[in-house]
Amino acid sequence: MTAGMKLTDVRVYYSSNEPVLDLPILEPEPGKITVIAGPTGSGKSTLGHAVAGLLPFMGARAVGTIHLGEHALPLDSVRKWRGICGKLVRWIPQEPARAFTATRPLLGQMLEGIEDDLKINEQLVTLLEVAGLPDPPELSRSYPFEFSGGMLQRAALVSAFLPDPMIVVADEPTAHLDPPRSLDLARTVTRLVRQASVTLLWITHDLRMASAVADHVVFLSEGRIEAEGEPGLLLDPSLYEPLSIVYASARLAQPL
Amino acid sequence: MSAPNVLQISDAAVRPAGPESPLVLQGFTLSVFAGEIVALVGPSGAGKTTALRAAAGLLTLEEGTVRAPKRLGYLPQHPLTAFDPRWSVLRSVTEPALLAGAIKGDALEKAKRMLESLRLSDMLWERRPAALSGGQLRRAAIARALAADPGLILADEPTAGLDPVATLQLVDLFHQLTESRDPGVLWVTHDLGVAAAVAERVIVLEGGRIVESATMEQLAAQPRSETARSLLESWLPLDVTRARSMLAD
Numbered sequence: 001m002t003a004g005m006k007l008t009d010v011r012v013y014y015s016s017n018e019p020v021l022d023l024p025i026l027e028p029e030p031g032k033i034t035v036i037a038g039p040t041g042s043g044k045s046t047l048g049h050a051v052a053g054l055l056p057f058m059g060a061r062a063v064g065t066i067h068l069g070e071h072a073l074p075l076d077s078v079r080k081w082r083g084i085c086g087k088l089v090r091w092i093p094q095e096p097a098r099a100f101t102a103t104r105p106l107l108g109q110m111l112e113g114i115e116d117d118l119k120i121n122e123q124l125v126t127l128l129e130v131a132g133l134p135d136p137p138e139l140s141r142s143y144p145f146e147f148s149g150g151m152l153q154r155a156a157l158v159s160a161f162l163p164d165p166m167i168v169v170a171d172e173p174t175a176h177l178d179p180p181r182s183l184d185l186a187r188t189v190t191r192l193v194r195q196a197s198v199t200l201l202w203i204t205h206d207l208r209m210a211s212a213v214a215d216h217v218v219f220l221s222e223g224r225i226e227a228e229g230e231p232g233l234l235l236d237p238s239l240y241e242p243l244s245i246v247y248a249s250a251r252l253a254q255p256l
Numbered sequence: 257m258s259a260p261n262v263l264q265i266s267d268a269a270v271r272p273a274g275p276e277s278p279l280v281l282q283g284f285t286l287s288v289f290a291g292e293i294v295a296l297v298g299p300s301g302a303g304k305t306t307a308l309r310a311a312a313g314l315l316t317l318e319e320g321t322v323r324a325p326k327r328l329g330y331l332p333q334h335p336l337t338a339f340d341p342r343w344s345v346l347r348s349v350t351e352p353a354l355l356a357g358a359i360k361g362d363a364l365e366k367a368k369r370m371l372e373s374l375r376l377s378d379m380l381w382e383r384r385p386a387a388l389s390g391g392q393l394r395r396a397a398i399a400r401a402l403a404a405d406p407g408l409i410l411a412d413e414p415t416a417g418l419d420p421v422a423t424l425q426l427v428d429l430f431h432q433l434t435e436s437r438d439p440g441v442l443w444v445t446h447d448l449g450v451a452a453a454v455a456e457r458v459i460v461l462e463g464g465r466i467v468e469s470a471t472m473e474q475l476a477a478q479p480r481s482e483t484a485r486s487l488l489e490s491w492l493p494l495d496v497t498r499a500r501s502m503l504a505d
Contacts (some may be wrong), residue, residue: 019337032290039419039420040390040391040418040419040421040422041420054267061478088435138281149302150300156482172417175416175417176416176417177300177328178446178487179446179447179487179490179491179492180301180486180487181450181489182490182501183490186503187503205419205420206420207494208418208449208492208493208494208499209492211494211495211496211499211500212492212496212499212500212502213503214301231496232496235494235495236497241289244421245419245420245421248419248421248423248424249494250494251424251453252424252427252447252449252450252452252453253493253494254449254472255469
């Protein structure tokens with residue numbers, strides 16, 4: 001389902017009175033990949049938690065509203081998020097491999113909490129194929145420990161795209177993968193986004209990965225949007241200051 | 257090379273999961289000289305961590321020998337595992353020097369200097385490891401690994417999860433360290449950008465065997481092994497047009 005999301009006047013606080021995130025407005029383009037880039041501590045993950053409705057569980061104080069299609073969701077309400085979080089919005093943690101328990105077959109865990117069985121079948125087969133994973137009968141016999149970390153990460157991705165989310169938030173999904181597996185995962189995500197017309201927020205400090213996957217980039221610094229636009233802006237000289245993430249990325253990008 | 261070698265692994269074979277399990281390292285020969293940083297690269301499952309554990313003497317070799325200094329610093333992949341969860345960070349960083357025979361006052365002084373040089377403010381010293389951020393904990397683990405003046409440092413993916421700024425700072429720190437003192441460093445990574453920035457020599461591992469050993473320039477210009485080629489081909493450049501075309505392939 002392609003539908004719009006808009007964040008308005010979002011401010012998130014942890015212990016101090018200085019907001020860790022301060023966004024007057026943010027409107028990711030539906031059906032595209034928006035990369036949220038920035039250094040550690042710039043508020044990237046907090047933004048992901050906000051969009052996924054997880055802030056009340058993280059001990060944060062938040063104001064502002066997230067508009068999802070016809071829903072207006074205040075960040076300080078847990079009640080209004082019921083039925084949204086985990087359905088319209090899916091959030092994938094950094095190490096999805098850890099989200100699976102070893103004692104039950106993978107398929108059941110991927111479909112956990114999804115009620116609409118009939119609808120799932122066809123879509124599931126398509127998504128598994130796009131992600132290069134085994135078919136449902138095999139997944140229903142296999143246990144998580146029989147798969148590599150990369151495959152489990154793709155399995156977590158596929159389950160995030162079921163049944164029909166508007167928004168998927170992926171927080172550093174390639175942080176623990178080696179380069180061949182990262183590239184593989186990035187290809188899978190771009191194919192899934194195209195296939196399912198989902199709005200995807202990809203949170204990362206890896207500017208090389210951001211350049212490869214982004215349709216649109218939001219560059220955060222100290223909780224505020226410092227720059228926003230085409231992926232090429234990541235290499236904009238105005239962001240190239242000593243000790244900046246752009247400078248460091250360039251110095252670590254020598255091999256090819 | 258005239259510098260003494262601080263690590264010499266010769267023809268090592270290891271079955272880390274027991275006598276019936278598969279060989280994870282075989283015919284493994286590697287040396288690291290004092291003051292040298294060697295990067296050990298390879299895809300997941302190549303045996304990189306096993307090689308480090310063998311170098312640290314944590315595994316029994318089926319064949320071959322390992323010669324390493326008694327004092328070595330080991331940086332595990334997950335920094336939390338370097339600490340006792342019940343102890344303060346300062347106590348954990350003081351411990352290696354005590355084990356190496358230093359008297360308590362000296363060990364404590366040394367630990368404090370080390371934490372300061374890694375920019376960990378004294379407000380954090382009495383905290384338990386779980387109360388530090390990922391980046392702080394990583395630096396504290398380095399302080400602990402360096403606290404007993406090791407002749408050899410074994411680092412397992414020390415930049416995993418760090419942002420580029422913190423990664424570059426760690427790389428610079430290791431350069432200063434190898435210049436000012438003289439430890440040899442074996443640095444495991446799967447990021448060729450980090451390998452290029454930190455190491456003079458890159459060793460490529462696949463299936464428990466060394467398939468290539470070269471400088472990063474040689475490796476990038478003319479990879480001889482399939483593994484090096486695959487790592488280079490999947491290494492995204494910092495260039496929107498080229499990175500996107502790689503994704504479309």
